[in-house]
Amino acid sequence: MSLTDKLAHFAYRWGLRLTQGGRYASLMAAAKDPKAAQTDALTRILQTNADTDFGKRHDFASIRAVDDFRRAVPVQDYEDLRPLIERQEASGDPCLTRDRPVYYHRTSGTLGEPKNIPITQAGLNRIRQYQRIFAYAVSRDTRALEGKIFGVTGQAIEGRMQGGTPYGSASGLLSRSQSKFVHGRYVLPTSVADIDDYDARYLAMAIYAASAPNVTAIGTANPSTLVRLVSVINREAEKVLRSITDGEFPASLAHHLSGARKPARDRTRASALAQHLKADAGLNLGAIWPDLKAVMTWTGGSCGVPLRSLTASFPSETRIVELGYVASEVQGTLNIDAARNICLPLLRDTVYEFVDRDAWERGDARFLSLHELEPGSEYYVFVTTSEGLYRYHMNDIVRVTDMVHRTPSLVFVQKGKGVTSITGEKLYEAQALQAVSDTLSKNAVAPIFFVMLADREAAQYTLFLEANTAPCGSCDDIARAIDQSLCALNIEYGGKRGSGRLAPLKVKALKPGAGEAYRADRVAAGQRDAQFKYLHLQYADECAFEFDAHVAAR
Numbered sequence: 001m002s003l004t005d006k007l008a009h010f011a012y013r014w015g016l017r018l019t020q021g022g023r024y025a026s027l028m029a030a031a032k033d034p035k036a037a038q039t040d041a042l043t044r045i046l047q048t049n050a051d052t053d054f055g056k057r058h059d060f061a062s063i064r065a066v067d068d069f070r071r072a073v074p075v076q077d078y079e080d081l082r083p084l085i086e087r088q089e090a091s092g093d094p095c096l097t098r099d100r101p102v103y104y105h106r107t108s109g110t111l112g113e114p115k116n117i118p119i120t121q122a123g124l125n126r127i128r129q130y131q132r133i134f135a136y137a138v139s140r141d142t143r144a145l146e147g148k149i150f151g152v153t154g155q156a157i158e159g160r161m162q163g164g165t166p167y168g169s170a171s172g173l174l175s176r177s178q179s180k181f182v183h184g185r186y187v188l189p190t191s192v193a194d195i196d197d198y199d200a201r202y203l204a205m206a207i208y209a210a211s212a213p214n215v216t217a218i219g220t221a222n223p224s225t226l227v228r229l230v231s232v233i234n235r236e237a238e239k240v241l242r243s244i245t246d247g248e249f250p251a252s253l254a255h256h257l258s259g260a261r262k263p264a265r266d267r268t269r270a271s272a273l274a275q276h277l278k279a280d281a282g283l284n285l286g287a288i289w290p291d292l293k294a295v296m297t298w299t300g301g302s303c304g305v306p307l308r309s310l311t312a313s314f315p316s317e318t319r320i321v322e323l324g325y326v327a328s329e330v331q332g333t334l335n336i337d338a339a340r341n342i343c344l345p346l347l348r349d350t351v352y353e354f355v356d357r358d359a360w361e362r363g364d365a366r367f368l369s370l371h372e373l374e375p376g377s378e379y380y381v382f383v384t385t386s387e388g389l390y391r392y393h394m395n396d397i398v399r400v401t402d403m404v405h406r407t408p409s410l411v412f413v414q415k416g417k418g419v420t421s422i423t424g425e426k427l428y429e430a431q432a433l434q435a436v437s438d439t440l441s442k443n444a445v446a447p448i449f450f451v452m453l454a455d456r457e458a459a460q461y462t463l464f465l466e467a468n469t470a471p472c473g474s475c476d477d478i479a480r481a482i483d484q485s486l487c488a489l490n491i492e493y494g495g496k497r498g499s500g501r502l503a504p505l506k507v508k509a510l511k512p513g514a515g516e517a518y519r520a521d522r523v524a525a526g527q528r529d530a531q532f533k534y535l536h537l538q539y540a541d542e543c544a545f546e547f548d549a550h551v552a553a554r
Contacts, residue, residue, distance in 0.1 A: 008181075008184075008185065011181075012139070012145060012181075012182075012185070013139045013145065016132065016135055016136040016139050017136065017139075017140075019132070020132050020133050020135070020136035021136065023129065023132075023133055024133050024136055024137070024336070026348075027133065027334070027336065027344065027346075027348065028336070028344075028404070028405070030347055030348050030407075031344060031347070031404045031405040031406065031407035032405040032406055032407075033406065034345075034347050034369075034370040034371045034406055034407040035369065035370075035371045037347045037348050038066070038347055038351055038352070038369060038370055038371075039065070039066070040348070041347065041348055041349060041350065041351050042066060042069060042351045042384065044386075045351065045384060045385070045386050046060040046061075046063055046069070047060075048097075048098055048386065049094075049096070049097055049098050049386075049388070051094065051098065052094045052095060052096055052097060052098060052388075053084065053093070053094065053095045053096070054084060054095065054096050054388070054390065058072045058073045058390075059072055060072075066351075066369060069384075069391075070353075070367060070391070073390050073391050074391070075365075075382060075391050075392075075393050076389070076390055076391055076392050076393065077392070077393050078115045078392075081096065081388070081389070081392075082113075082115075084096050084388075085116060085118055085388070086162070088100070088101070088118070088388075089101065089104075089116075089118075089161045089162055089163045089165060090162050090163050091163075092163070095388075096118065096388030097118065097120055097386070097387060097388045099120040099121065099122065100120070101118035101119055101120055101165060101387075101388075102119065102120060102121050102124065102165065103118075103119045103124060103165065103166055103167065103168075103170065103173060104116040104117060104118055104119065104161060104165060104166070104167035104168075105117040105119055105167070105168075105169070105170050105328045105329075106158060106167045106168060106169075106328070106528070107328040107329075114526070115328065116161065116167055117328050117329050117387070117389075118387055118388050119170065119387055120386070120387060122386065123385075123386060123387045124170070124173070124174070126349060126386075127170055127174060127331060128174055128177075130331055130334055130346065131174065133334060133336075134324075134334055134335055137334075137335060137336055137337065137338050138217075138294065138296065138321060138335075138338045140338075141337060141338035141339040142293055142294045142319055142321065142338050142339065143216065143293045143294075144216055144217035144293045144294030144296070144319070144321070144338075145185075145216065145217060146216045146291075146293065147214040147215060147216035147217070147291060147293075148185060148186070148187050148212055148214050148215045148216065148217075149185050149186050149187065149215070149216075149217045149218075149219060150186075150187045150188065150209060150212070150215050150217070150218045150219070150220075150289075151175070151186050151187070151188060151218075151219040151220070152188065152193075152205070152219065152220035152221075152225055152530060153169060153171040153172040153175045153190070153193050153530060154168065154169025154171055154172045154193060154528060154529075154530035154531060155168050155169055155172050155193045155194055155528075155530070156168050156169060156172035156173040156175070156176050156190070156193065156194070157172075157173070169193075169528065169530060169531070171221070171530070172190070172193050172530075175190055175193075176190050187208050187209065187212045187215060188205060188208050189208075189257075189260045189261050191257060191259070191260045192204050192205060192208070192257070192260070193530070195256045195257075197256065198520060198523060198524075198529065200252065200253055200256050201256075201529075202228060202229065202232045203232060203236055203239065203240075203250075203252070203253060204249070204253055204256065204257060205229055205232075206229060206232045206233045206236060206240050207239075207240050207243045207244070207249065207253075207263050208263060209229060209233065209288060210233055210240050210241070210244060210269075210273060210283075210288055211243070211244045211263035211264050211266065211269070212264070212289075213266075213269055213289075214291060215288075215289040215291070215292060216289075216291050216292060216293045216294070217292070217293060217294050217295075217296065218285075218289075218292065218294070218295045218296065218297070219296040219297070219323075220296075220297050220530075221297065221298055221323065221326070221530060221531050222297065222298060222303055222306075222530075222531060222532055222533065223295070223297045223298070223299075223303055223306045223307040223310060224303070224306040224515075224519065224532060225529075225530070225532070226285065226295075226297075226306070226310055227306045227309060227310065227448065227515075228516060228519065230283070230284060230285060230310075230313075231513075231516060233283055233288070234277075234282045234283055237274075237277055237283070241270045241273060241274055241277075242270075243263050244263055244264070244265070244266055244267075244269055244270040244273070245265070245266075245267050245270040246265065247262055247263060247264065247265025247266075248262060248263075249262065249263070273287070273288070284310075284313035285310065285313055285314060286313045286314050286315050286318075287313075289315075290315055291315070292314060292315050292318045293317065293318060293319065294318060294319045294320075294321050294338070295307075295310075295314065295318060295319070295320050295321065296321040296323055297320070297321075297322075297323055298322070298323050298326075298412070299320060299322050299341075300322075300325075300411055300412035300413060300414075301412055301413065301414045301415070301418075301429070301533070302414075302429070302433075302533060302534055302535065302536050303533075304433060304437070305433070305437070305447055305449070305450065305536065306448070306449070307320065308437065308446075308447070309446055309447060309448050309468065312446070319338070319339070320341075321335065321338045321341065322335055322341040322343060322411070323335065324343045325343060325396075325398060325410055325411065325412045327394060327396065328531075329383065329385075329389055329392060329394060330350055330383045330385055330389070330392075330394070331346060331350075332345065332346070332350070332352075332381065332383070332394075332396075332398075332410065332412075333345050333346065333409070333410050334346055336404070342401075342402055342404060342409045343409050343410060343411065344404050344407060344409055345370060345407065345408070345409075345410060347370060347407060349385075349386065350383055350384065350385050351383065351384035351385075352369070352370050352381065352382070352383060353367045353368065353369065353381075353382040353383075353384075353391065354367070354368045354369075354370075354372075354373060354379035354380065354381060354382070354398075355367055355368065355379060355380045355382070356368070356377065356378075356379055357377075357378040357379055357380060357397055360380045361419075361426075367382070370407060370408060371406060371407075373400050373408045374400060375400050375401070375402065375403065375408065376399070376400060376401075377399070377400055378397055378398065378399045378400075378413055379397065379398055379399075379400075380393070380394075380395070380396070380397060380416060381394045381396050381397075381398055382394065395415060395416040395417060396412060396414075396415060396416065397412075397413040397414050397415070397416055398410045398411060398412055398413060399411050399413050413430055414428065414429045414430050415429075415535065417535065418430075418535050418536075418537055419537075420454040420537055420538070420539055422454055422455075422456050422459050422460075422461075422496075422502060423459060423496045423501045423502055424492060424496065425490060425492040425493040425495075425496045425502065426490070426492055427454070427461075427486070427490055427493055427537065428490075428537070429535060429536055429537040431486065431489045431490050431493075432452050432486070432536055432537045433536055434485075434489060435482050435485035435486045435489055436450060436452070436463060436465075436482055436536075438485060439478060439481045439482045439485055440465075440467070440478070442481070443477075443478060443481070444469065445465075445467050445469055445478070446467055446468050446469045447465060447466070447467050448466045448467060448468050448515055449465075449466040449510070449514065449515025449518070450463060450464060450465045450466065450536065451463075451464050451518075451534070451535075451536055451537075451538060451543075451547070452464075452536060452537050452538070453538055453539070453540040453543055453547070454537070454538070454539050454540060455540040455541075456539065456540070456541065457541075458503060459501065459502055459503055460502065460503035460504070460505070460506065461502075461505045461506070462505070462506045462507075462508060462540070463479070463482065463505065463506070463507045463508070464508050464510050464514070464547040464550075464551070465478075465507055465508070465509055465510060466509075466510040466511075466512065466513075466514045466515045467509070475506075475507040475508065475509055475554075476507070478507050479504065479505050479506055479507040480504070482505055482507070483497065483504055483505040486505070508547070508548075508551045509551065509552045509554075510547070510550050510551060510552060511550050511551070511552045513550075514547070514550035517550060518534070518545050518547075519532055519534075521544075521545050522534065522545075525544070
């Protein structure tokens, strides 16, 4: 690291300590009495929005406690709130929030019409503050911010609502508002996120990535983005290395990046990468960034699969830093200990309610507050925010992992929809992930992508698997091992298999690139690439992608 980089890192780290240390301490102090912090948050939200249409309808002004709130306001989903969101945007009337939204966070992967989550100016300020506290924790607990940061964000403005308010990715919007000093530490210009063409955007990312030798941190919501990035770097190696040699973009990118900073011209680096490429039959992130100190990303749910396919290539000192439980609707937690990945609910700003996972799924809706949760237990989450979401059902399942003073730390487990049941077995995505991951690991198979489909007509599960190493033994052997693991993890599954009501699980090997094809298909259908997610466990008749067309010949 150059003297200039060292001085910049020193200034950045001390600046975070001076500006964010007190805010961090305040959040930790609130964790000592979560009941009081949640009562204060609820009172503030209700008082602020008492004169809105929703507030008047549910008599916010007379609510004094959480029990009153639960009696006055039923559980909401987006469709309950959509008419008020759209009317407030069109008319400017205070339907859900006193303050008019200045931005909408558009969700990805929803069925039917997209969800547009309103964000006020105060809400944007809060998100920005969360980012800075997180940066403080990362700088305190790791060496991630010593060099450059390869940060991937979504498109800041994808379009405008009926009333003219922009919508898009809040991460992209806030990235654009960073100071010149902070921007100077990032590898990717903000204009890369604005490239609409899927292939062109990844080629641009690949060139910038390969041209930057001193990256110490990666920040991306979903690690599948990095899997795709490495694939593009290797597939387009000639273009990537030529761009670094010449300091120019290929002609196909010129109109996408007019005015953007060009890649650094560095023939020595291009030559070194070419040697790695030849010697190792491909480039990986460790070869590209040997000083990589941290990868800041989601690790829960379906994100664990692509992350595991990458970790072997990281330098030995690289840490995986959890980004926290973050959704389009709410930032649910903040990583306050980047060394141990302890994620604390933002209990001063958001009101949380929970229902035990098993209880909710059998129709027993006994709501709990933060201070009532049990370590190791799993819960459905309901949030109330200053942005107009009241008792909002996230359809997310979280697990309590630890305690920070008297407040539980939370991790995302899976979407509530990640459950299938052909004959009453109620197989959860987390169980499928564990059975598949454990079995493949024992058989020295490195998965790139997999999805398990439940065929209700055949009463059978099929695992479609793309791996970068050939299975030891046949797909039938792998299938039997996964089937046995599922029987051990889920007694109902074991009972249905034992009785013959469920047929044996099948495994079908996919051709190379099948996972990328699925991702491209889903992005083309409307999912946002920067926050691409998919369920590893789905019903076959609800899956629009033809996996059988990508099965490898046996």
